[in-house]
Amino acid sequence: MRQxxxxxxxxxxxxxxxxxxxxxxxxxLKRISEKSAPDPELVLGRIADMVHQxxxxxxxxxxxxxxxxxxxxxxTVLSGGYVDLASVALAQRLESMTGKPVIIDxxxxxxxxxxxxxxxxxxxxxxxxxxxxxGIGGAVAEARRIVRGKATAGQLGHIAVDVNGEICKCxxxxxxxxxxxxxxxxxxxxxxxxxxxxxIDQLFARDAAGDALARGILDAWAxxxxxxxxxxxxxxxxxxxLLGGGLGGAAHRALANAPAxxxxxxxxxxxxxxxxxxxxxxxxxxxxxxxxxxxxxxxxPQPPALPSRGRSAVxxxxxxxxxxxxxxxxxxxxxxIAKRMGWPLLALDTxxxxxxxxLGGGDREFNRTLGRASYAAIWSLVGEAxxxxxxxxxxxxxxxxxxxxxxxxxxxxxxxxxxIWCHAPGDIxxxxxxxxxxxxxxxxxxxxxxxxxxxxxxxxEPLRRGPLFDVDTTQPIDFDAITAWLRTTxxx
Numbered sequence: 001m002r003q004x005x006x007x008x009x010x011x012x013x014x015x016x017x018x019x020x021x022x023x024x025x026x027x028x029l030k031r032i033s034e035k036s037a038p039d040p041e042l043v044l045g046r047i048a049d050m051v052h053q054x055x056x057x058x059x060x061x062x063x064x065x066x067x068x069x070x071x072x073x074x075x076t077v078l079s080g081g082y083v084d085l086a087s088v089a090l091a092q093r094l095e096s097m098t099g100k101p102v103i104i105d106x107x108x109x110x111x112x113x114x115x116x117x118x119x120x121x122x123x124x125x126x127x128x129x130x131x132x133x134x135g136i137g138g139a140v141a142e143a144r145r146i147v148r149g150k151a152t153a154g155q156l157g158h159i160a161v162d163v164n165g166e167i168c169k170c171x172x173x174x175x176x177x178x179x180x181x182x183x184x185x186x187x188x189x190x191x192x193x194x195x196x197x198x199x200i201d202q203l204f205a206r207d208a209a210g211d212a213l214a215r216g217i218l219d220a221w222a223x224x225x226x227x228x229x230x231x232x233x234x235x236x237x238x239x240x241x242l243l244g245g246g247l248g249g250a251a252h253r254a255l256a257n258a259p260a261x262x263x264x265x266x267x268x269x270x271x272x273x274x275x276x277x278x279x280x281x282x283x284x285x286x287x288x289x290x291x292x293x294x295x296x297x298x299x300x301p302q303p304p305a306l307p308s309r310g311r312s313a314v315x316x317x318x319x320x321x322x323x324x325x326x327x328x329x330x331x332x333x334x335x336x337i338a339k340r341m342g343w344p345l346l347a348l349d350t351x352x353x354x355x356x357x358x359l360g361g362g363d364r365e366f367n368r369t370l371g372r373a374s375y376a377a378i379w380s381l382v383g384e385a386x387x388x389x390x391x392x393x394x395x396x397x398x399x400x401x402x403x404x405x406x407x408x409x410x411x412x413x414x415x416x417x418x419x420i421w422c423h424a425p426g427d428i429x430x431x432x433x434x435x436x437x438x439x440x441x442x443x444x445x446x447x448x449x450x451x452x453x454x455x456x457x458x459x460x461e462p463l464r465r466g467p468l469f470d471v472d473t474t475q476p477i478d479f480d481a482i483t484a485w486l487r488t489t490x491x492x
Contacts, residue, residue, distance in 0.1 A: 004060035007287040008051055008100075011065045011107060011279025012036065012083055014134055017043065018276065019050040021059065022284025026118045028277060030054060040088045041448065045455045048097045052459040055098065062100050063287030064090065065107035065279045067137070071151040072105040078152065092368050096399040097456050103290045108137035109146045109154065110282030111244050111272070116144055117285055119273040124239040128232045129272065130156055130225070131245035136177040140236055147236075157181070159231050161224040179224035182247050188217045200250045215257070222254035227261060234265040244272030317382060317414045318390045318490050323397045324422030325460045326453060327432040329473030333422050334394035336479045341486060344385075346378045347394035372400065376408070383412035390490055397463055405463075418467045418489045420482065424474050426457035 006029065011018040013036055020031040032053055034046045051062060068080030075091040077084075091102040112129045115121040121129075125144050131137040138156020140147040147153050157177035158170050165174025178184055189198050192213055206214035229241055243252045252271040260266055272278060320337060324330040331347065338345035351374040375395065382391050397405055409417070424432075430450045437447060462468055467489045469482060 004058055004291075005288075006056065006058045006060065007284040007291075008054050008059055008062045009065075009110070009280035009282065009284030009287065010047055010050070010062065011110065011276075011283060012043065012047075012067060012085070013107075013279075014067070014083060017046055017050065018280050019047070019054055020277075020280040020284065021054045021056070022281060022288075024288055026114065026281045026285050028281065031280070036083055038083065040083070040085050041451055043083055043085065044088055044090065044093060045451060048094060048455055048459065051094070051098055051100075055100070059100065061287035061291045062094065062098065062102045063110065063283030063285070063290075064094070064102065064104045065110035065283045066090070066104055067107050067135075069152040069155065070104055070106045070109075072103070072109070072148060073151070075102070075104055077104065089368065093452070095401065096368075096396075097452075097459070099398045099400070099402055101287075101291065101401050103287050105146075105283075105286060106137070106139065106152070106154065107131075107279050108139040108244075109148075110286060111274070111278035112139035112141055112146065112242070112282065113286050114274050114278040114282035115242055115244065115272050116141060118281060119278060120242050120270055121240060126236065126238045127240050127242060128156070128229075128236055128238045128267070129242040129244055130229065130232075130248075130251075131272075132181065132225075132243060132247040132251045133245040134182050136181045137245070138232075140232075140238075142236070156228065156232055159228040161227045176224050176228040180221055180228070180251070185217075185221050185247070188220045192217050200247065204250075204253065218254045219257065222251065222258040225251060226255055226258040229255075229269060230261050230265050233260075233267045234262075238267050241267050241269040242272045243269065244274075244278060246276075248272050316388050317385060317412060318416045318418075319382065319409070319414050320390070320392045320420060320486065320490070321397060321417050321463065321465070322392060322394045322420045322422065323462055324473075325396050325398070325429070325456050326449075327429040327436075328396075328422040328424055329432075329471070329477075330394055330396075330420075330422040333420055333471055333473070333477060333482070334392050336477065337420070337482060337486065338392045340479055340483050341390075341392070343390045343392050345392045345394065346381060348374050348378070348396075350394075351377050375400065375404075379408035379412045382414060387413075398460060402463070405465075416490065417465055418469070418486060419463055419465060420469050420471055421462035422471045422473050423460070424457075424472065426454035428474060429457050430454050 005024045007022050009020050009022045015036055017034045017036050021029045023029055032050050037043055066077050069078040071078055077086045077090055079086050091104050094102045108131045121127045127141045129139045136157030138154050140154045158175045160174050161176045162174030166178040167173055168175035168178050203214045207218055249271045322330045322334040334345055352370050355370055433450055433453055469485050
């Protein structure tokens with residue numbers, strides 16, 4: 001078996017989506033990028049496509065750096081900017097699409113992770129990092145561990161530097177993001193009467209030539225940032241302050257004319273070294289760390305231990321895994337197999353739907369939680385069956401990481417599986433899903449899921465765990481061939 005020593009790191013930006021396959025030491029092995037978009041569903045589809053291009057058997061996990069407020073422990077996006085993914089269950093949906101564990105964190109936390117491993121913070125233990133771009137992000141590390149507080153500590157762009165200043169998108173006035181971001185620099189340039197085409201390099205050149213107007217713009221941009229840095233230094237007493245992001249180097253240069261405001265609070269300020277690569281490297285390294293440091297790093301719950309009642313010393317239970325994404329026809333195939341073979345059928349929706357009905361439905365995240373619980377219930381039932389039992393299990397087995405299934409099978413005493421892979425082109429799956437929308441209980445994804453389903457159809461693959469029978473459900477289903485294969489593969 002190949003060692004899973006790689007991860008995929010993803011950095012979500014307002015202009016570009018970057019992704020890379022990352023080694024255990026933070027080396028970029030392959031990289032790709034796509035244009036970003038304000039539509040979260042479109043962003044999710046593009047991310048899934050990039051993961052599909054980068055994935056290999058050695059990839060253990062996926063890490064994503066997200067702009068805005070992120071609760072990394074819960075794996076949820078709380079708020080965002082240009083790309084606001086708060087409405088999307090990003091980690092869970094990408095896990096469902098890829099079968100890989102996914103961790104998410106604020107993009108600046110990811111960048112600082114990379115700088116500590118391979119960049120400007122190597123050899124330092126306590127670091128404050130500002131990222132200067134369209135907005136201003138921040139991250140803090142103490143003893144080389146990211147500081148998160150209750151959930152979202154480190155939002156340094158919202159240090160107030162002018163209580164009477166402009167209203168920030170966070171709802172307060174005078175945050176340093178309103179004075180010293182790339183967006184703010186553009187406003188300073190316009191307010192000074194210069195055209196928007198003026199670049200930061202041109203400002204530095206004009207300043208060096210003695211242009212007082214250029215010096216005034218740079219001061220208006222850099223001095224509030226110096227105040228925010230001094231505040232962060234007083235709060236955290238770091239070894240080092242790093243300035244990253246697209247304008248980090250320029251901000252460091254501009255600060256030369258804005259010295260520290262108080263001698264008590266001093267720390268060296270340096271530009272970050274990894275540039276645009278920091279986000280993907282840090283995301284990949286965090287994903288690998290989550291996989292290797294704790295069995296509970298994945299946000300998905302571990303399958304419960306099954307009771308011993310009904311177990312046999314050699315249970316010899318077997319399972320037919322009827323696999324396929326939603327609308328692939330697996331339910332029809334499962335029922336046909338159960339009817340012809342006389343084996344009990346356990347389907348995810350059969351267990352889940354009575355709970356949705358009894359509880360009055362729920363949102364999509366509740367549906368996913370209930371789906372994971374129903375999946376565990378299926379294998380609990382299998383584990384209680386007499387030795388030698390054969391079950392037909394109807395589910396999309398890619399909706400959770402592969403190891404979750406392996407753990408369930410082991411606990412349930414399943415010694416052999418046979419897989420039936422059901423599939424059809426995405427446009428056909430979309431139409432099947434569309435015509436059944438009025439039959440679905442509240443809590444199941446609605447019409448908004450269809451674009452995701454089409455993307456999922458492009459990359460979904462069978463488990464290939466043991467013998468495999470392929471079923472193209474756009475064709476008449478040959479149950480005689482399926483049952484003959486099963487009698488040979490799983491003889492009674």
